[in-house]
Amino acid sequence: MQPDSCMSPKSMWSAAPAVLRQVPRAMNRMAALTASALLGVALTSAPAHAQAWKPNRTVELVVLAAPGGGNDKAARALQKIWADNKIVDAVVTNRVGGGGTLAYTYVSQKTGDGHYIAIAQAGILTNQLAGRTNLTYNDLTVLPYIGTEPVSLSVRTESPIKTLKDFADRLRKDPASLTISPGSTLASTNHFVVALLARAVGADPRKLRMVTFGGGAEAATNVLGGHIDAMVNASNNAVPHMQSGKMRILGIASPKRAASMPDVPTFREMGFDVIQDSWYVFLGPRGMTQPQIDFWDDVFARTMKTPEWKKFVAENGWEYGFMPSRETAAFLKKEHEEARGIMSDLGALKAGQ
Amino acid sequence: MDAFEHLLNGFSVATQPINLAYVFLGCLLGTVIGVLPGIGPAAAIALLLPITYGIEPTSSLIMLCGIYYGAMYGGSTTSILINTPGESSSVMTALDGYAMARSGRAGAALAISAIASFVAGTASVVLLSLLAVPLAGFALKFGPAEYFTLMLFAMTSVAALTGPSLAKGLLSMFLGLMFATIGIDLQSGQQRFTFDMPELQDGIGFIVVVVGLFAIAEVFSGLEDLVKGRSEIIRMSGSLWLTRDEWRRSVMPIVRGTGIGFFKGVLPGAGATIATILSYSVERMLSRDKAKFGTGMIEGVAGPEAANNASTGGAMVPLLTLGVPGSGSTAVLLAAFIMYGLQPGPLLFEKRPDLVWGLIASMYIGNLVLLILNLPLVGVFVRLLYIPIGLLLPMVVSISAIGIFAVNGNIFELYVALGFGVIGYVFRKLAIPVAPLVLALVLGGMMEQSFRQAMTISGADPGVFVRSTICIALLSASALALSIPFIAPLLRRFAPGPATA
Secondary structure, eight states: OOHHHHTOHHHHHHTSOHHHHHHHHHHHHHHHHHHHHHHOOOSOOSOOOTTOOOOSSOEEEEESSOTTSTTHHHHHHHHHHHHHTTSOOEEEEEOOOGGGHHHHHHHHTSTTOTTEEEEEOTHHHHHHHTTSOSOOGGGEEEEEEEEEEOEEEEEETTOSOOSHHHHHHHHHHOTTSSEEEOTTOTTSHHHHHHHHHHHHTTOOGGGOEEOOOSSHHHHHHHHHTTSSSEEEEEGGGTHHHHHTTSEEEEEEOSSSOOTTOTTSOBTTTTTOOOOOOEEEEEEEETTOOHHHHHHHHHHHHHHHHSHHHHHHHHHTTOBOOOBOHHHHHHHHHHHHHHHHHHHHHHTOOOTTO | OHHHHHHHHHHHHHTSHHHHHHHHHHHHHHHHHHHSSSOOHHHHHHHHGGGGTTSOHHHHHHHHHHHHHHHHHHHHHHHHHHSOOSSGGGHHHHHHHHHHHHTTOHHHHHHHHHHHHHHHHHHHHHHHHHHTTTTTTGGGGOOHHHHHHHHHHHHTTHHHHSOSOHHHHHHHHHHHHHHHTOEEOTTTOOEESOTTOGGGTTOOOHHHHHIIIIIIHHHHHHHHHHHTTOOOOOOOOSOSSOOHHHHHHHHHHHHHHHHHHHHHHHSSSSHHHHHHHHHHHHHHHHOSOGGGTTSOOTHHHHHHHHHHHHHHHHHHHHHHHHOOOOSHHHHHHHHHHHHTTOOOSHHHHHHOHHHHHHHHHHHHHHHHHHHHHHHHHHHHHGGGGGSOHHHHHHHHHHHHHHHHHHHHOOHHHHHHHHHHHHHHHHHHHTTOOSHHHHHHHHHHHHHHHHHHHHHHHHTSOGGGGGSSHHHHHHHHHHHHHHHHHHHHHHHHHHOOSOOOO
16 A cells, blocks of 8 residues: 555646646656756667657657547556656647547647657548548558457347357348447447458348447446347457356457457357457657657557556456557558448448548 | 445445545545536546556545545535536536525525535435345346436426426527537437537537536626626625525425435436436426526525435446446446456455445445535635626636636637537527526437437337336326426315415
8 A cells, every 4th residue: 555656746747637737747858858868868778870769858649538438548558657667758638529530630730740649449440431531541650559459249148149150140040130239339340340240141231230329338238238139349348247147258359369258269260250359559640750650669569568568458358469660551551441341331431432 | 234234344444544544535536626617527537547556446446436426516516606517417506506696695505515415425325335236237227218218207307497488498408409419420420510520520518518508608797797887796695504494495305316316326327417407307396486496496406416416326336236337437437446356246245345345335434524525615615706706707717618628638629618608698698598408418419319229229119118117107207297287286276285385
């Protein structure tokens, strides 16, 4: 128990709302600069060639969710790891709205400035394909990929659907016979999982009866109460209920079994070639220089190796994974093409995208 | 009794000095957060989560829960004094609370809201201790169809808020329903009324509208009075404390508000806010002086204040027993549990009784702390009213702006608040009530979505709305609520005794 460390002035500030943080941010920056000047502490271990870049002020880590929601948790975990290990001096800001469009637009406009990075998920692809925004990942600089959450398909324990095969059979006979929630967004990667499954059994994905709710927790409540048949979303929505014996996870749409639930089979093992993870990547403003990209590649590569990050991954049911910027860009390109194909099948593709 | 024994053990955990310190800290932070508009308990808990990492889980959860229910206490202060609700659940308090302050009874309004909060908060923890386990499954019985009928029932209370002109009340309500449709539609993924602005895709934030309609509009009228030289200084009349009559009138609203708040809290969804709406309309419906509501009726403060505090105890039921969060705040609390590797659910009661019951016991202590913290503050807070209007108005504007901006870091929302300030001012000039707009905005979105969810699930069969007992009960209650204005006079005619009020 460390009541003192909990209430130290600095940690109080990190808990304060964005506006209140402006002052200590300046103070931190000064402290950091002084420290590095006096002690000669290099902030990075990157090779010290002439063009090496490093931040000269506090980095802004932009999150598209509200505090406490979705990827905000990951961002705050990163910020803490960076602070504790003196990797980067960063502050998390939440720019909520437009399914991430506000956050991405904000970052994209900081052309060439390596002090702004945003955490991104598949919405960066699907929002544009659905015509909700014109912004694409090409308007930003792609930075590393930092891991995934397995996407699971779950029913309540009392459900007559015992296996993924039962589920697929129902879809084959009549795709509209089951009510399924993809969480809060249609034409999301969660929705894709069911669409791909329907396609695999020769059913029309457009006929699926999808019901959206405010989020994964609400979908889970409706599955538990028997109001809908199944939900498909990030597995942390289902794992706790599986552990308390109230839900059955039929499968996960990952290439291999997840460490957090080793008994749950993958779709592929059950004979359905459906792979659709819920991945996390980082993006920076357009026009970042190669040294800036190298800096962030190095930061994330080091972060991923810390015990704190491994702990975060284990506690949140993530799957460990890392790709440097170059590979991530190729990965996004491939995901973009796949998403376009599935959304076209679902009739969710905006004409001309 | 089993629960009683567990509770005693819980108290032995909660009364450890370190845990007492955390209860106090949580309640203090909660009060402060409640007073500031915009930044609510959910965001506050989320921001504090990372720094509680090193603390012992029980202590940490005791503090975080303190913030949650503490915020319900603080929310009423600015509603009453400057017509600026701190949280969406204190909008109803502003209606009569601010009117009371205008007529010099700010002290009484603040006092009754602290007392109602204490009584309801404590009663809801008692209900939580006794009913947590038996009520566990209740929240799950509510699917989309049940929610739709519940929203329909809540909508009938719009009648209670229309004021003298039905047409103006309906106008206000329909505008609210229209605003509720702005944003990406959940069921179809289509944009509605967003005018290609990404800022509007997630709809209009409720608190932004409320701050605009209440606080900013208040500033505009204050400014007008100031320019015209009409601004009068509000004089306190009588003591800061409650009169005997005010006591008498507050007792039953507190009891009813507690019941409504607790049971609404148990159901996931916008628990606290809807509980206050229901409580207010019930009080108005039962009152003999319906027309006086909105002009400073203490019942309209006591009931909703009891309801929003009682809902916190209720909301802990599905959270602790099922791991099902009912609101943004409880979702973040759930994240806190999970961060400590604790999965709320029936197993938690068996595995960690010290933690669960320690937490519940701390809520008894927390409510007492809040009362002790808030009652003396009444005397301090009423002094706010002595601030010259020329200083008070800019203060209201800056508190509102900070509150809104701090949540999403979005300048656009400041303009939205300003726009609603103008709407609120125009409404006031035309004597159109704003409450129906607010009510429709809260309920409209959920009502529409749950209707369509239910229709998708049933395959477009409207029979789904009469298929469960809960639906039928709620539909009957709605029908009753709508017919009461016609039936009540008839009943009164036959009622024996002194029917003249």
